[in-house]
Amino acid sequence: MEDEESDDIGPYDRKQSDEDLWFVPPFESDEEEDPFAMPLPKAPRQSLLDHSEWRAAEALHSHAIADLRFDLGRLVERVQMMGRETVERLAHAEAASLSWWLGQRISQDRIALFLAWRISATGGDTEALQSVAWAARRLMAPPHTDGSLADRIVSHLGIGHLKDMDATGDLADLIPDGSDLDAITTACAVFHLWRTLADRPDHAREIEAAVIGARLAMANAGQHLGFVPISLAGSKPLTASGSVERKLAGWIAGIHASILSALLTLERLRQWKSGATVAIEDLNGRIPMLLIGIFSHHPMIAGPQIEEESGASQAAVQRNLKIFHDRGLIREVTGQGRFRVWTARM
Incomplete structure (x- = not known):
């Protein structure tokens, strides 16, 4: 006599449910699933940049941004009056300040000697000197306001192969060109987003983020000065953390203090030129x-x-x-x- 099939249910057998299965049942969904995806919970899909939070923070600090813009206009006017040669002085000072933020402590005289004669020490900070000198060159570059945000980031960095880097385009997609955010706010958002990129080397990511933020913050403010000083008065705008409101507040306060420091530097230079001419x-x-x-x-x-x-x-x-x-x-x-x-x- 042949045995009955094992899948027959007897009168005393209970009905099986999904809880009795020794394997995880397939997830039923109307969406098309990747057949090679891991059968694990997925993180929620959400944007890295919440525009509503940044717009709310910008509205909260609108008066501070207006005061910053006023003093930035004074700085651009002073640079225009004194000549473009003052841009190099401000760029060297800004790059040296950024090196202190990074813990490298490169002085302005070493930056000047390296840019002029490629003179550097044979110690362990040669790579740091090259990185800071690169930042000074990019800050001295003429303003670039044409093209999409991705094109401007590539231009500010001066690295052609970044056009093929997916992270640049993805980052630009988070902040569309038609965004209603102010250039100061946009620069702050891009600065913090760029620091999270895994595609860039650790030694380059931080200083690249600072250069991009300084260049994007200028926007169409002037044709003589291509960057906004962000670290001449300390590293507060670069180290602010926490909520979006706190990041933007530290960014605005630190940049405003740096602009005032740059104005004082140019005033001292003007007085020196007048006194030297008489002497x-x-x-x-x-x-x-x-x-x-x-x-x-x-x-x-x-x-x-x-x-x-x-x-x-x-x-x-x-x-x-x-x-x-x-x-x-x-x-x-x-x-x-x-x-x-x-x-x-x-």
């Missing part, structure tokens, strides 16, 4: 006036670079540098007898 009235030749322009342009500069820019001989440059030093117009920053670096005494 050299008795000197003949073209070199003294050239030196005033050179020291206004460069925060720190070495003798060979002065010779190259002025077209004068080494003897003439050294003689005029000694006169400027004796009259208290410039000072030497390295303390060495050779390969000395000079800066205006403000």
Whole structure:
């Protein structure tokens, strides 16, 4: 006699349910599921950027943004009056401040020497010096306000292969070009989002985020200055954490303080130029006036670079540098007898 089939249910057998199954039953859904997906709970799909939170935070700090914009306009006007050479001075100071935020502590004289002559130490901070010098170059670049947000980010960084990086486009999609957010708010959001990217190396992600934030915050504020100072008065805008409102509040307060610091720096430079012009009235030749322009342009500069820019001989440059030093117009920053670096005494 043949055995009955095992799947027959007897009169005393209870009906099986899904709880008796030794395997997890398939999830029934109207949506098409990936057949190769792991049978695990999925995280909720939500945007990394909540526009409503950023708009609410911006509305809460609208007066602070307006005050910041007013002083930013003063800074742009001062740069326009004093010439584009002041941009290099502000960019070097900003890059040096960013290095302190990153714990690298690169001084302005080292940035100037590296950008002019590629002079760097053989110690362990060579890579840090190159990174900070890159930030100074990008901050000195002319403003770029055309194209989509992704194109502007690529232009601000100056790295062509980022056009093919999916993260750049994905990040730009979170903030559409028609967004009603102010440029200051947009820069803050992009700064914090860029720091979360896993596609960029750890040593580059932080300083790239700062450069992008400084460049995006300028927007259409001016054609002479391509960035907004964000760390001249400390790292508060870069270290603010917590809610969106706290991040934006720290960003605005820190940037506003940095703008005021930049205004004070340019005012000191204007006073130095006026005093230096009066102090050299008795000197003949073209070199003294050239030196005033050179020291206004460069925060720190070495003798060979002065010779190259002025077209004068080494003897003439050294003689005029000694006169400027004796009259208290410039000072030497390295303390060495050779390969000395000079800066205006403000």
